[in-house]
Amino acid sequence: MDGFRYPIEEIREKCDLVEIISAHVALRKAGRGFTGLCPFHNEKTPSFHVNAERQIWKCFGCGEGGDVFKFVQKMDNLTFPQAVEQLARKAGVTIERSEQAVRAYSERERLLRANSVACAFFRVALDRSAKAKDYLSRRGLSADAVERYKLGYAPDGWDGLLNHLQQQRVDIADAVKAGLLVARESSTGGFYDRFRDRLIFPIVDASDRIIAFGGRSFGDEQPKYLNSPETPIFIKNKTLYGLNVARKAIARDDKVIVVEGYMDVITTQSAGFENAVATMGTALTEEHVTVIGRFTKNVVLAFDSDSAGMQAALRSAPVFEQAGFRVRILSMPKGEDPDSLLRGGDVSRFTELLDRALPIPDFRIKLALSRHDLASDEGKTGALGEAIDVLAEVDGAMERERLIKFLAKYHPNFSTGTTLAEDHIRGEISRKRSRGAGRNTPTKSAVPATGIQRHVAHLSPVQKWERLLLGIILFSRTDASKVFEALSPKEFTGEDSIALAEALSKQYSELGKIDQEDLQRRVSDTRAESLLLDLLVGLDECELDHPVDRLIQVIVDHRKNERRARMRDLAAKIEEGSVRHGDEEYEEYLRLVRDTSNPWRR
Numbered sequence: 001m002d003g004f005r006y007p008i009e010e011i012r013e014k015c016d017l018v019e020i021i022s023a024h025v026a027l028r029k030a031g032r033g034f035t036g037l038c039p040f041h042n043e044k045t046p047s048f049h050v051n052a053e054r055q056i057w058k059c060f061g062c063g064e065g066g067d068v069f070k071f072v073q074k075m076d077n078l079t080f081p082q083a084v085e086q087l088a089r090k091a092g093v094t095i096e097r098s099e100q101a102v103r104a105y106s107e108r109e110r111l112l113r114a115n116s117v118a119c120a121f122f123r124v125a126l127d128r129s130a131k132a133k134d135y136l137s138r139r140g141l142s143a144d145a146v147e148r149y150k151l152g153y154a155p156d157g158w159d160g161l162l163n164h165l166q167q168q169r170v171d172i173a174d175a176v177k178a179g180l181l182v183a184r185e186s187s188t189g190g191f192y193d194r195f196r197d198r199l200i201f202p203i204v205d206a207s208d209r210i211i212a213f214g215g216r217s218f219g220d221e222q223p224k225y226l227n228s229p230e231t232p233i234f235i236k237n238k239t240l241y242g243l244n245v246a247r248k249a250i251a252r253d254d255k256v257i258v259v260e261g262y263m264d265v266i267t268t269q270s271a272g273f274e275n276a277v278a279t280m281g282t283a284l285t286e287e288h289v290t291v292i293g294r295f296t297k298n299v300v301l302a303f304d305s306d307s308a309g310m311q312a313a314l315r316s317a318p319v320f321e322q323a324g325f326r327v328r329i330l331s332m333p334k335g336e337d338p339d340s341l342l343r344g345g346d347v348s349r350f351t352e353l354l355d356r357a358l359p360i361p362d363f364r365i366k367l368a369l370s371r372h373d374l375a376s377d378e379g380k381t382g383a384l385g386e387a388i389d390v391l392a393e394v395d396g397a398m399e400r401e402r403l404i405k406f407l408a409k410y411h412p413n414f415s416t417g418t419t420l421a422e423d424h425i426r427g428e429i430s431r432k433r434s435r436g437a438g439r440n441t442p443t444k445s446a447v448p449a450t451g452i453q454r455h456v457a458h459l460s461p462v463q464k465w466e467r468l469l470l471g472i473i474l475f476s477r478t479d480a481s482k483v484f485e486a487l488s489p490k491e492f493t494g495e496d497s498i499a500l501a502e503a504l505s506k507q508y509s510e511l512g513k514i515d516q517e518d519l520q521r522r523v524s525d526t527r528a529e530s531l532l533l534d535l536l537v538g539l540d541e542c543e544l545d546h547p548v549d550r551l552i553q554v555i556v557d558h559r560k561n562e563r564r565a566r567m568r569d570l571a572a573k574i575e576e577g578s579v580r581h582g583d584e585e586y587e588e589y590l591r592l593v594r595d596t597s598n599p600w601r602r
Contacts, residue, residue, distance in 0.1 A: 007093055008069075013082060014091035017055045017068045023206045024075055026251035026295040034539065039294050040074060044324050049537045054516065058537040065533035067520070076205075080115065082106050086207065111178045111233050114170045115202075115210040118180050122152025122200040122213075129153045131197060131294065135218055140343040145270050147350035148245075149201065154215060156197035179212065198226065201262045202281070203234070204244050209240070214262055216281070225261070225281055236267045237285040240277040240292070241265050249274035250295040256301045257330075257354070258284070258292075258316070259338050262310065264302075267339040271347050273354075276302075276338075284316040288339060289323045298326050300357045305332035317360045328357035331366070361403060364390045369410065377412040384410060388425060392432035400429065462558045463493050463542050468543060469551050470497065471535040473504050478548040480508040486552045490560065499528035567592045 018034060021027060026049060027034040038059040047061030058065035064074060072083040085106075088095050126132050126146070132153035136146060145151075153162065165175050172191060175181045181191040185537040198215030205211050212228035228234055240246075242265035250256045257276040259265055268276040279288055292299065299320050303309035313329050320327045330353050332341065341350055358366065368386035373379035387407055394400045404425050411421035461466070470492075473480045487503035503523050508514060516536065523529045570589040573579040579586050 007095070008084065011087050011091050011093050012055070012068060012549075014093060015068050015087050016052075017071070018050055018052050018066055020055060020087075020090075021050055022251070023247060024294055026254075031540075037294055038062060038064070039290075042293075042323070051537045054536055056520075056533055056536055058533040060534070060538065064528055065530060065537070076207075078108070079106070082108060085109065089362065090199070090207065107174075107177075108233055110171065110174045111231060112209050112211070114165065114174045114178045114180060115212070117165060117168045117170055118161060118175075118178075118213070119150055119152060119200075119202050119210050121161055122154055122195075122202075123150065125155050125160070126151065126153040126200075129155070131218065133323060135199065139339075141266065142270070145266055149266055150204075150210075152200040152202070154195035154198045154200050156191065158192045158196065161193040164190055177231060179231050195226065197221075201241070203228070203239060203241060205233075205239075206244060206247070208244050214241070216262070227280055235287075236280040238280050238287045239280055240288060241280065242269060242277045243291070245269055245294055246275050246277050250277075250292075254296050255298040255300065256292055256296050257302050259302050260304055260312070261337075261339070264338045267342045268350075269351070270304075271342045273350070277295060283312075284319050289319055289325070293323060293325070294423075297324060300328050300330055300354060302330040302332070302338050302354075304337040304358075305334050309337070314364070316398065321360065324328060327360055329360065329363040330354060330357040331363070360397065361390055361394050365403065365407070374410060380410050380412050384425070388428045388432065391425075391429050404429070411471060414525070460493070462555060463497070465551055465555050465558075466492050466497050467531070467535065468539075468546060469541045469548070469555065470500055470504065470531075472544055472546065472548060474516065474519075474532070474535055475539070475544050476514050477544045480504060480514060483548070484508075487555060496527045496531040496548070499523070499526060500531050503528050537567070563592055564597065567596065569594075 018027060021034075021036075024039050025036040025048065027036045028046075030049075033052060034050040035046040036048045036050075037043055038044050038061055040059060043060040043061050048059045050057045056067055057071055066074075069080060069083050069089065072078060072086055073080060075088070076083070078086065085095060124154070136151070141151070162172075162175075162181055165180065166172070172181065176183060176191065180194060180447060182188045182194050184192060195213060195215040198217055201214040201216070202210045203212040212231070212234040214228075215226045217224055217226075227236070230236055241262055246256070246269065253275050257268065257273060258275050259268055259278050261281075262276055265276050265278045277292070279285075301313045301316055303313045309332070317327045317329065332338070332353070338350065341552065368390065369383045371386070372383040374383060384407065387403075387410075391400055391403055391407075392401070404422050407425055408418055408421040411424065413421055413424070469487075470485060472478050473483055484501075484505045487501075489498055490503050492498045492501045500523065503519060503526075504514065507519055507522065510517070520529075520532065523532055528601045567589065569583055570579060570592070573585065574587060574589065579589070
């Protein structure tokens, strides 16, 4: 972007790639690097690799890869200049801007600034509002919590924020696009504040930048909660409240607690359960699950104890299950939610409830039993009918048996013998399952392939040998000129291998050595870049010790065999008359004959 001077290398040196990626992905040490679930596509087996030493990343599942700038571009859907600016702020590096460049400041940055100015306004208003401070005190929120979550207050007026934004030179169009102001529909025109007389909860992204707000009314005013509308920087279906605080705890504990509201998150995290998050007042979506799946595959749903909360839990659970999560549902005491329970100081009780959270079938069976009078045979029969419907959907035989034994005591004939009751339940389950037979059950590989294995599985042997040879050159384990004397770059297989071989050959002829950082710059955004990242991240140290002479000979011999096989095929076509003098294949045959006859041709 004209008018900007970017100190790229200074920013790169001050931004640790592992730290940046860890804000979005739960990374685990693996050999010399780190692995995790790719944030750019759904997967169950980690294909995402990070090389901390070289500060590069690569996913062997979807093929994406690059440096810290590429990751931020891809993760936040930014242009290169926007990614540089974002990382520069994080690293504390100043970017010089001309007057022209300031005018061209990106929309994203303008909206983020508008939200930042609004947040400061709301926080000052909170300090001046006795009503808001009294409410927070009654809700048990400490001054530390108010500060940590940047809570604020929107005054009960139509233009308080509007006037402040104008004073701070925030463009009104940007404030409207950010959802802070609403255009009047009257003929007089103008704008008014979206949030009025509400407690304000700033909603932040993974970089702790404010992307939206949630506003809660103090009494019975409706709606009780009012969120910012979706904007270019705020997508509700992908946003989880509290994730900026929770992400490290989720990765550490390998578990997330999903609660229902802002207050639940703040109270739960403040009580020491920092791995708690909530949706934006919307139903749980596949996008939410994808975000959580970057950190863990274990979830506890801790929703309100009322019927709406229970139904929300039952709607959310299958979304997690379909993505391969292990799901448990916490049963809150009647009339309680995480906020009210923990506000009463009952941390040990909440811990106990977490430990006793039930798998989905157990929870559904518990609900079924609670809806019937188990003191009567009629009630037991009704409860068993609902419970058997649940059990018929359970695929695991051991899990079914465990639940059958649990249910047997509620069978009307339990007093006549446990075995009879269990056998009757098994029979009913079997009948229901037989009606649903024929469902396709995907078979799983006993040993799932790693991302790297899956990525190269389709390659021919010679392509694998060529890539290994390029890797040996890349890591300076051999004289590059020796390799390219035996095999010219054009002789490699595939456009990406040819492109990387040409880049290596050219760099070596110019510098007299192989420089990985210089090479990354040379091949950026070319066919060679993806393969270069594959080799930098995916090659094991032991592979680089492969004898180069032997590798070259194997590739050369393979080439000779390929040429001879092609010659035989073309000779047969010429003999049968399907290829004649002047045809392209005839000329190809003559070239192959000449090459084979050439004693200098390897």
